[in-house]
Amino acid sequence: MNLPVLKATDFASDQDIRWCPGCGDYSILAQMKKVLPELGVPREKIVFISGIGCSSRFPYYMNTYGMHSIHGRAPTFATGLKTTRQDLMVWVITGDGDALSIGGNHFIHVLRRNLDINIVLFNNRIYGLTKGQYSPTSVEGQVTKSTPMGAIDHPLNPLSVAIAAEATFVARSVDANVKHLGEILKRAAEHKGTSLVEVYQNCNVFNDGAMNYAQSRDLRDDHTVELEHGKPLIFGKDRDKGIRLVGGRIEVVNTSDVPADDLLIHDEKSKDSTLHYMLSRMRYPDFPEPIGVFRDVQGVATYDDQINAQITQAKQIRGPGDLQKLFNSGDTWQVA
Amino acid sequence: MNLPVLKATDFASDQDIRWCPGCGDYSILAQMKKVLPELGVPREKIVFISGIGCSSRFPYYMNTYGMHSIHGRAPTFATGLKTTRQDLMVWVITGDGDALSIGGNHFIHVLRRNLDINIVLFNNRIYGLTKGQYSPTSVEGQVTKSTPMGAIDHPLNPLSVAIAAEATFVARSVDANVKHLGEILKRAAEHKGTSLVEVYQNCNVFNDGAMNYAQSRDLRDDHTVELEHGKPLIFGKDRDKGIRLVGGRIEVVNTSDVPADDLLIHDEKSKDSTLHYMLSRMRYPDFPEPIGVFRDVQGVATYDDQINAQITQAKQIRGPGDLQKLFNSGDTWQVA
Amino acid sequence: MSALTPGSETSPKAVENVEGITVRLAGDSGDGMQLLGTQLTNTSALLGNDIATFPDFPAEIRAPRGTRAGVSGFQVQFASNEIFTPGDVLDALVAMNPAALVTNINDLRPGGLLIVNLDGFNEKEYKLAKVKSNPLDDPRLRERYRVTEIAMTSLTRDAVAELGLGMKEADRCKNFFAMGLVYWLFGRPLDPTLRFIAAKFGKKPDVAVANEKALRAGWAFGETTEAFATSYQVEPAQLESGTYKNMMGNQALAWGLLAAAQRSGKELFYGTYPITPASDILHELTKFKNFGVRTFQAEDEISAIGATIGAAFGGTMAVTASSGPGIALKAEAMGLGVMLELPMIVIDVQRGGPSTGLPTKTEQADLLQLMFGRNGEAPVPILAPQSPADCFQIAQEAWEIAVQSMVPVVILSDGYIANGSEPWKIPDVSKMAPIEVSHPGPRAEGDEPFLPYLRDENLARPWAIPGTEGLMHRVGGLEKEDRTGNVSYDPDNHQHMVNTRQRKIDDIAKRLPLQTVFGPEKGDILVVSWGGTYGACHTAVRRCQNQGMSVAHAHVRYLNPLPANLGELLASYQTVLVPELNSGQLCMLMRAKFLVDCIGINKVKGKPFTISELVEKISGYAVDQPPVVNTHNKTDKRVQSKAG
Amino acid sequence: MSALTPGSETSPKAVENVEGITVRLAGDSGDGMQLLGTQLTNTSALLGNDIATFPDFPAEIRAPRGTRAGVSGFQVQFASNEIFTPGDVLDALVAMNPAALVTNINDLRPGGLLIVNLDGFNEKEYKLAKVKSNPLDDPRLRERYRVTEIAMTSLTRDAVAELGLGMKEADRCKNFFAMGLVYWLFGRPLDPTLRFIAAKFGKKPDVAVANEKALRAGWAFGETTEAFATSYQVEPAQLESGTYKNMMGNQALAWGLLAAAQRSGKELFYGTYPITPASDILHELTKFKNFGVRTFQAEDEISAIGATIGAAFGGTMAVTASSGPGIALKAEAMGLGVMLELPMIVIDVQRGGPSTGLPTKTEQADLLQLMFGRNGEAPVPILAPQSPADCFQIAQEAWEIAVQSMVPVVILSDGYIANGSEPWKIPDVSKMAPIEVSHPGPRAEGDEPFLPYLRDENLARPWAIPGTEGLMHRVGGLEKEDRTGNVSYDPDNHQHMVNTRQRKIDDIAKRLPLQTVFGPEKGDILVVSWGGTYGACHTAVRRCQNQGMSVAHAHVRYLNPLPANLGELLASYQTVLVPELNSGQLCMLMRAKFLVDCIGINKVKGKPFTISELVEKISGYAVDQPPVVNTHNKTDKRVQSKAG
Numbered sequence A, B: 001m002n003l004p005v006l007k008a009t010d011f012a013s014d015q016d017i018r019w020c021p022g023c024g025d026y027s028i029l030a031q032m033k034k035v036l037p038e039l040g041v042p043r044e045k046i047v048f049i050s051g052i053g054c055s056s057r058f059p060y061y062m063n064t065y066g067m068h069s070i071h072g073r074a075p076t077f078a079t080g081l082k083t084t085r086q087d088l089m090v091w092v093i094t095g096d097g098d099a100l101s102i103g104g105n106h107f108i109h110v111l112r113r114n115l116d117i118n119i120v121l122f123n124n125r126i127y128g129l130t131k132g133q134y135s136p137t138s139v140e141g142q143v144t145k146s147t148p149m150g151a152i153d154h155p156l157n158p159l160s161v162a163i164a165a166e167a168t169f170v171a172r173s174v175d176a177n178v179k180h181l182g183e184i185l186k187r188a189a190e191h192k193g194t195s196l197v198e199v200y201q202n203c204n205v206f207n208d209g210a211m212n213y214a215q216s217r218d219l220r221d222d223h224t225v226e227l228e229h230g231k232p233l234i235f236g237k238d239r240d241k242g243i244r245l246v247g248g249r250i251e252v253v254n255t256s257d258v259p260a261d262d263l264l265i266h267d268e269k270s271k272d273s274t275l276h277y278m279l280s281r282m283r284y285p286d287f288p289e290p291i292g293v294f295r296d297v298q299g300v301a302t303y304d305d306q307i308n309a310q311i312t313q314a315k316q317i318r319g320p321g322d323l324q325k326l327f328n329s330g331d332t333w334q335v336a
Numbered sequence C, D: 001m002s003a004l005t006p007g008s009e010t011s012p013k014a015v016e017n018v019e020g021i022t023v024r025l026a027g028d029s030g031d032g033m034q035l036l037g038t039q040l041t042n043t044s045a046l047l048g049n050d051i052a053t054f055p056d057f058p059a060e061i062r063a064p065r066g067t068r069a070g071v072s073g074f075q076v077q078f079a080s081n082e083i084f085t086p087g088d089v090l091d092a093l094v095a096m097n098p099a100a101l102v103t104n105i106n107d108l109r110p111g112g113l114l115i116v117n118l119d120g121f122n123e124k125e126y127k128l129a130k131v132k133s134n135p136l137d138d139p140r141l142r143e144r145y146r147v148t149e150i151a152m153t154s155l156t157r158d159a160v161a162e163l164g165l166g167m168k169e170a171d172r173c174k175n176f177f178a179m180g181l182v183y184w185l186f187g188r189p190l191d192p193t194l195r196f197i198a199a200k201f202g203k204k205p206d207v208a209v210a211n212e213k214a215l216r217a218g219w220a221f222g223e224t225t226e227a228f229a230t231s232y233q234v235e236p237a238q239l240e241s242g243t244y245k246n247m248m249g250n251q252a253l254a255w256g257l258l259a260a261a262q263r264s265g266k267e268l269f270y271g272t273y274p275i276t277p278a279s280d281i282l283h284e285l286t287k288f289k290n291f292g293v294r295t296f297q298a299e300d301e302i303s304a305i306g307a308t309i310g311a312a313f314g315g316t317m318a319v320t321a322s323s324g325p326g327i328a329l330k331a332e333a334m335g336l337g338v339m340l341e342l343p344m345i346v347i348d349v350q351r352g353g354p355s356t357g358l359p360t361k362t363e364q365a366d367l368l369q370l371m372f373g374r375n376g377e378a379p380v381p382i383l384a385p386q387s388p389a390d391c392f393q394i395a396q397e398a399w400e401i402a403v404q405s406m407v408p409v410v411i412l413s414d415g416y417i418a419n420g421s422e423p424w425k426i427p428d429v430s431k432m433a434p435i436e437v438s439h440p441g442p443r444a445e446g447d448e449p450f451l452p453y454l455r456d457e458n459l460a461r462p463w464a465i466p467g468t469e470g471l472m473h474r475v476g477g478l479e480k481e482d483r484t485g486n487v488s489y490d491p492d493n494h495q496h497m498v499n500t501r502q503r504k505i506d507d508i509a510k511r512l513p514l515q516t517v518f519g520p521e522k523g524d525i526l527v528v529s530w531g532g533t534y535g536a537c538h539t540a541v542r543r544c545q546n547q548g549m550s551v552a553h554a555h556v557r558y559l560n561p562l563p564a565n566l567g568e569l570l571a572s573y574q575t576v577l578v579p580e581l582n583s584g585q586l587c588m589l590m591r592a593k594f595l596v597d598c599i600g601i602n603k604v605k606g607k608p609f610t611i612s613e614l615v616e617k618i619s620g621y622a623v624d625q626p627p628v629v630n631t632h633n634k635t636d637k638r639v640q641s642k643a644g
């Protein structure tokens, strides 16, 4: 069957958008609307499931099926839906508080099960909807409504945790870098298994510029490095800096001093996740922060495939369930 | 003051132990009773907090303060206790289901906060108390009461997750290896910050021998490698095999073919956790599984130190709180 | 009408006919008492007796051998008349060791038969059981009961000697020896158990043979020993004609869900996290993958109900289950289920509380938690099965209500029902009526817009499922606008939606059967019960009636909404008694709704009611009570919405 | 007794004395209406007026400019007499844009004063506000109200022109212009606000100056313009003598907890997870580290209460708070708190439900969740503050009960109380009585064994804290043995402990003040209310009394256990009315406990009651009601334990 060709606007719902003017969420929404038509999946086959937070308002603005669920639990709803409805494309929209604070447990478990869904984590390093308390990704010492003397928790690194939780697709992008963001969302959609995309998203009201180093045109080239499979890690405005691996440790070098093939060549397909983990440890300001796809391993069984495979297998082996036969099985007796 | 010298038996409570005969929990209990007197901490200064599970019965058997709390939440009780009572030595006793299934979120958050407590995770790769369902550490394909056709979840690697969650002390030991277990428990107690000890524990009723490769005298030498800080990774009955690092990847070599200083030298103190993560990925049967201390990084601020430091600092800056002054602050008015 | 009376010991090896017998088999967890009990139950069922069973597990997996904590018991009553409980007092007790003896002897009726495994009695065992000396030496034992001491272990060893098994293997057969003896004593045939042995131990022929020998040896021993002069006979009961099967409550729930799925043309999704005593539903359902049953063992109870809601959103029949502590964790998500107005089933197999409480014991103290344990006004229908076999029925009714009203429906079972068993009449599947479920069809661009919160005559919204063209819509936990389902902060809309969600539940009463009573339509006393206490209450009321009291019994299976005629019923009796295994929860609901001075009969001991204690309590009210006040006609309507 | 009546427009610039005035300031979230409102409130308080405020935030952080969803409002009543609510109808409305006008105009009383910022009215704004044309062109507007249109933005620009600020900065000052105007209109002095400006913008002198100029310009404009003939004067109120401060509910709760900690010689631990409308308690308490307050922002609500219980176990004063959805998540752990019998406080600042519901709106629908939302029988005391300032009191009472009875105590606040404000009389700290707390001391080897569940006259167990020699003991969620606290599966012990935990709560009533009534001791109508509806109910009842009705008011601050004399009270009136912002929750509890035909007045719209709607409802019952049935004397005792 040939599907009607859809435009970005076809994916806009009739609801007014309620984010603050200037919020990074807008550009993520725009990119999503732009990418979906390229996937050729009809709108009614797409479901957006979110938790609670500014970011989690997302589904209301998409003309698809959607569920604005409860705080931190979006992956659980997605699990029930995808395991019973493999024909649907399921997206989970979540925030740094939603996914990593109250939702941390579901986050690691959906990843390790490798359920075939796409998770977009809007990381603004703050609790937006509740008006500005620190979040698990807020930097140490950050002063917020709930930390007047500075946050004392050591922040969680979402990608490190995801990789350690057996994630098969892990990527990072930036709200302001719309072209890159669009491509990454597309990559995530194409991956079979759980895809995690962390998006650096600016909360211009409660945490403005927290990730400016990765967002602003004049800073981002020097403080981020774009990952490309099979390519060496090179960055900098003049692409004059590179990353090298020595004795299992990473260091920044000048491309002028080091031959390109001595640089670290990115291998997103490596089953061994150690290198991907190492990349996730590169943190501003010591290192440029990698953006792009850290890990994209295919061929790992998905939870929804497996649960349904067992159903099919059981039916083959024992035949489709026969209720009457079941009822009459085992010890029974007659009463005349 | 000079403390009375205590014996292991002084740490035994008057309650009958209710574990199955042959359960690995007994040896962990025995080692704990043996180690505590060596720490010179009086019994009344020690608190054991557990969740729910066979393993979580542990506190009842210790003649210290204890709390048998609710399923998966032990770290949260410990957080409230330790932040308000730094003078106490707090142990968390948990199981693979308790810590990694229902308790996964508290597990990663207590680790990242680096609260100064010791967590002993009894990993028997099964739900014991509820009579034999699979757990997050059960191997793929494992047949249990709840997985007649085999488990389809990809297991969680507790140590990988802990390391990714910014853990400062991560270790593994084995119930059957009593001497090693005792030493590791002691190391954990001595570390300032959250100490995680995973103990391979045999559930001889519902998952007997699941980790036999690491427990039985004739297998364990070939399938585990003991980590020692500053020493090369060498294993095997005849200590004829070693671990080498090539291009950020690990491989097993014959010590005869490779000079000792080409072997991977263990560095538990490295701030960069990548190498520790890599060690946590070594899995039976492909690799010998490391036992011992993977990571022991000192000098990272603990949550309890920091929260109390802010109290002290605030008192210094603003003076001890004066209720009347507070009440009278800001706009007030008189009514005659 | 007790079974074994000393007077009956006349001619040697006489066979005496008795109406019913209650036996408890007690031993160490390792002694296989549960297996012995199950076999005795099935055999008796096959004989056509009516049966009721009640296992009593130790709280620990394998509490240390020989300790009191390690005692495992299994009680069964089999009878030639209709019975509703496993029996109050024991006619016979089999005790395999001192711990089993001391922890169970008090339930044996005077003159009852006590059979002990003498080999289980020695100094070591006394210590383990924490008894000073041999309890068998206590003279009062022989005064009160008819004691028979048998060296079962050694006799079993002799019986299997020729097979040359190790002593351990040999001793493992001793429960089959006990079984054989019990079978002889109560005239049960061996064949069903022989078949079981063949099936179960087929792969280990020597074990199979050993068990069979032990079984026959036990029987032969009864036949020959001086110890027993009489054996006892229990005639078949007059059950409704049909094919029967012995059913445990959790199994019946699982099968009922299967039936509901098939009747509604749906596949079943079951999301849960293991917890006693609900886990067995998971263990049962996960066997039925060939029925299209998807079981999801979640990381916790929140994930379990989240997945359940997700599956329901996708159009699947979705069910979650837990026990008290896990249900508490589901509270927030249940509230979302109420907002989303999606059909699903939430099962609570109640256990002793509060907190971790008494996990292996039974209780009915979660009713109010399920009624009110959510933020805001979030009413849900609540049903409770009255017996193990009734679980099969209730599961299907729950699903029918869920899809008719588009709402999560709660089933309140309990540990007593879950692990107890009784005969279940196998239904004719071909005669099971379908459960109507419909989903709105696709719409094209031109069609009028789809309204996800437009309601039908049951106030149910359409179950529009993803994948349907043109029905794209968003649901969520923020208050929804009537009809469109869009987020709305409008004050009047909020009031309207709160009222509507309540009315939707209240209206269900119109479609439910009216409450019936067993006994006089009006009179002195009405006993109102719910859930697993049915058997004890029914039997107790019957006894009271036989004693000439004016007492009736109303057993409520629908707890929310309550049956439409319940208020009137309560008004027709002088006294309303409400026995509950809690501190008075249904009692409170009825007092509030009907302003009737209901009186609670409350027991919170982790144990079911005994018939005799109920008879005693009821009798206490049988004489001139003050008239009960009743104003329900005046207040019924107004109060109804409030009880939500 | 309304304030501004057209008739009063006589001599130019006349000053008219009025009893009280209710103003609402409405504009875009960006327009600084909350700040304007707070300033007006404080200034009025300093003038000695009685005050009551009610902010109305938009649901979104910054809903798009100019939209209806983006409107932010702040209502304040200031009066020379005692007032208990922010007022029903507005005497004056300031609307900064069309959206603010259309969403608020209906609350302005006929003849009321409408002041609009003309510069906020243009095509662009009409579109954003979703109005077809200029609402000011609607003739009915001028028929009904006294409309004054002022080009505030341009006037502000002129006023600050010389400072040469950017237009953006200039326009930001327009709320101070409005403020100046309002101050002139209602005879408020400028100084407090000038002080505020100096303090707040000290670091940005130009902004400070600009705001001051705008403020003065607004005042001057009122003075000079033809638009206003009259300004209004509100005399100081006759409050009890003392020093006062304007207090918001959440702040009062935080300060009350501080006071309780100091009175009991404890440091405060506050474990929470942010949620509207409870978050501000965290924001307030975290400022008080120099008081030894430790705030823990947990990863979720379960962790928050877990840490709270852990801190309580350690001997600290521990408190957790949330709102409905978060409270649901705490249910399981609260049950553990009940089992452990440790003192702590659980605060629920209620919001609109169910599920996510209406987060920024107020409601009282969590009462039954807190009463019953736990597995098993797990009763806890429940208190509810009656007004913002009362939160200071209730926090201390809660802690007193918690330590006296060793039990988690619930405080039920709500969004209306939390964000509302009123004058609070500052107490003399030196006169605050200590709250007695004791911990058992150390024991040596020889001493008799410590019994952690041995109880005192309040049935409280000893609060033995880790670190105490010889008191080592283990607590947990499994049923405990009486006295020893060891795990116990004994049936009678379970019954005893369930009863004891209930009795412990019931006994608290003996120590609590008896319920008082405002009005006749007996009569036609008793209005029973709880929580934030106090002000509206009290005022409504007073009006009814002034109209000669026989009506009294009982406001219940202790919801569990209910006051010992409440049953008797209910019996002394013909009709009992129970106004609640839910579907009848306290009403149900009282009906069940006292068998009195209480009648609910229920409103679930996310808004507080208005006085007039209550007056109307009450009046409706003021004529011959059927006598209410009352059998509480007969049933009180027995039912008591059941209502738990």
Ligand SMILES: Cc1ncc(C[n+]2csc(CCOP(=O)(O)OP(=O)(O)O)c2C)c(N)n1
Pocket: A052, A053, A054, A055, A056, A071, A094, A095, A096, A097, A098, A099, A122, A124, A126, A127, A128, A129, A130, A135, D273, D274, D275, D276, D301, D325, D326, D329
């Ligand atoms: C059970 C529960 N707890 C707390 C809240 C309050 N709450 C809503 S969103 C949120 C955190 C939002 O932060 P994040 O997930 O980062 O989303 P953002 O608003 O920053 O996009 C919180 C604490 C809630 N709605 N439900």
Ligand SMILES: Cc1ncc(C[n+]2csc(CCOP(=O)(O)OP(=O)(O)O)c2C)c(N)n1
Pocket: B052, B053, B054, B055, B056, B071, B094, B095, B096, B097, B098, B099, B122, B124, B126, B127, B128, B129, B130, B135, C273, C274, C275, C276, C301, C325, C326, C329
């Ligand atoms: C809230 C809640 N959910 C579920 C349970 C049932 N439960 C008790 S222990 C347990 C898992 C035990 O496994 P693990 O943590 O590995 O401990 P083990 O028994 O194996 O030592 C479960 C599911 C419970 N007690 N409480």
Ligand code: SF4
Pocket: A018, A019, A020, A022, A023, A024, A025, A054, A055, A124, A128, A129, A202, A203, A204, A205, A206, D061, D062
């Ligand atoms: S608060 Fe922050 S995250 Fe939320 S909408 Fe506004 S800018 Fe965006």
Ligand code: SF4
Pocket: B018, B019, B020, B022, B023, B024, B025, B054, B055, B124, B128, B129, B202, B203, B204, B205, B206, C061, C062
């Ligand atoms: S069930 Fe397994 S883990 Fe539990 S006590 Fe028995 S052997 Fe140990």
Ligand SMILES: [Mg+2]
Pocket: A053, A095, A096, A097, A122, A123, A124, A125, A126, A127, A128, A135
């Ligand atoms: Mg955020």
Ligand SMILES: [Mg+2]
Pocket: B053, B095, B096, B097, B122, B123, B124, B125, B126, B127, B128, B135
């Ligand atoms: Mg385990």
